[in-house]
Amino acid sequence: MGNINSSVRRKISTVKKRQQTGSGSNKAVSALLIVDVQYDFIDGSLALKNCPSQHQGEHVIPIINRILDDIHFDVVVYTQDWHTHDHISFFENLPLRAHLLAKDSKSIDELKLFDTAVFVFGDDTVDKKLRVEQILWPTHCVQHSHGAELHKDLSIVKTNRSREVFHLLKGYDSDIDSYSAFWDNQKIRETSLNSKLKESNVTHVFIVGIATDVCVYSTALHAVENGYKTYIVEDACRGVDIGNINLRLDELIKRNCIVIQSGDVKTRLEDI
Numbered sequence: 001m002g003n004i005n006s007s008v009r010r011k012i013s014t015v016k017k018r019q020q021t022g023s024g025s026n027k028a029v030s031a032l033l034i035v036d037v038q039y040d041f042i043d044g045s046l047a048l049k050n051c052p053s054q055h056q057g058e059h060v061i062p063i064i065n066r067i068l069d070d071i072h073f074d075v076v077v078y079t080q081d082w083h084t085h086d087h088i089s090f091f092e093n094l095p096l097r098a099h100l101l102a103k104d105s106k107s108i109d110e111l112k113l114f115d116t117a118v119f120v121f122g123d124d125t126v127d128k129k130l131r132v133e134q135i136l137w138p139t140h141c142v143q144h145s146h147g148a149e150l151h152k153d154l155s156i157v158k159t160n161r162s163r164e165v166f167h168l169l170k171g172y173d174s175d176i177d178s179y180s181a182f183w184d185n186q187k188i189r190e191t192s193l194n195s196k197l198k199e200s201n202v203t204h205v206f207i208v209g210i211a212t213d214v215c216v217y218s219t220a221l222h223a224v225e226n227g228y229k230t231y232i233v234e235d236a237c238r239g240v241d242i243g244n245i246n247l248r249l250d251e252l253i254k255r256n257c258i259v260i261q262s263g264d265v266k267t268r269l270e271d272i
């Protein structure tokens with residue numbers, strides 16, 4: 001009997017300790033991912049206002065700033081598209097890789113801005129050839145250029161006692177684009193984002209920024225795949241093409257991503 005009693009006491013004491021320290025495995029840890037709020041997507045070479053959506057990218061800024069002001073996140077991440085001059089995603093660079101166009105790709109003479117080119121990397125000496133489908137965008141977000149900077153009106157918060165902040169650059173491999181903040185487009189190389197979020201025990205990810213149907217979508221897809229409860233804050237995002245935005249959001253909802261509005265973020269966080 002003595003043994004049973006002490007065993008029960010140990011269990012009760014463990015439960016009490018967990019309640020006191022809040023160190024149970026259910027503790028929610030939140031991250032805000034702020035995707036690519038850069039000049040080139042707002043008023044530069046790839047401004048959304050010149051895309052089919054005609055969205056005004058700058059409209060996300062006051063909404064994101066309000067979220068940062070009003071709501072505590074344990075982790076805040078700013079991402080930036082950060083391309084080399086010779087990047088594969090630039091239409092202007094097509095001649096650099098004309099010899100790599102696949103047989104079933106449109107030819108160099110047929111391909112236009114915003115078309116998809118198909119490249120094949122590797123030669124006969126390589127067992128596995130890499131087939132890369134790439135939308136040809138205008139030159140944008142070249143490393144260290146003004147267009148690649150975060151917009152000056154976006155609040156840049158800093159790390160403090162209760163919040164960790166970091167900046168993540170993506171798309172710096174000349175031959176492989178990176179829409180997602182987690183992976184390159186071929187899923188060959190992972191960025192540091194997942195390991196950093198895991199280090200901070202993040203459980204819930206909220207995504208805002210540009211562009212809804214490209215980098216926000218891809219980042220959300222991989223956030224779900226990596227096991228985070230994932231929210232897209234729709235009114236804090238702007239995209240390239242309305243039809244694609246709707247398709248992508250529908251797809252994400254089917255994969256258990258939750259689409260919310262900025263006014264709902266606080267309530268959602270209080271409920272988790």
Ligand SMILES: [Zn+2]
Binds near residue numbers: 083140171
């Ligand atoms: Zn890019």
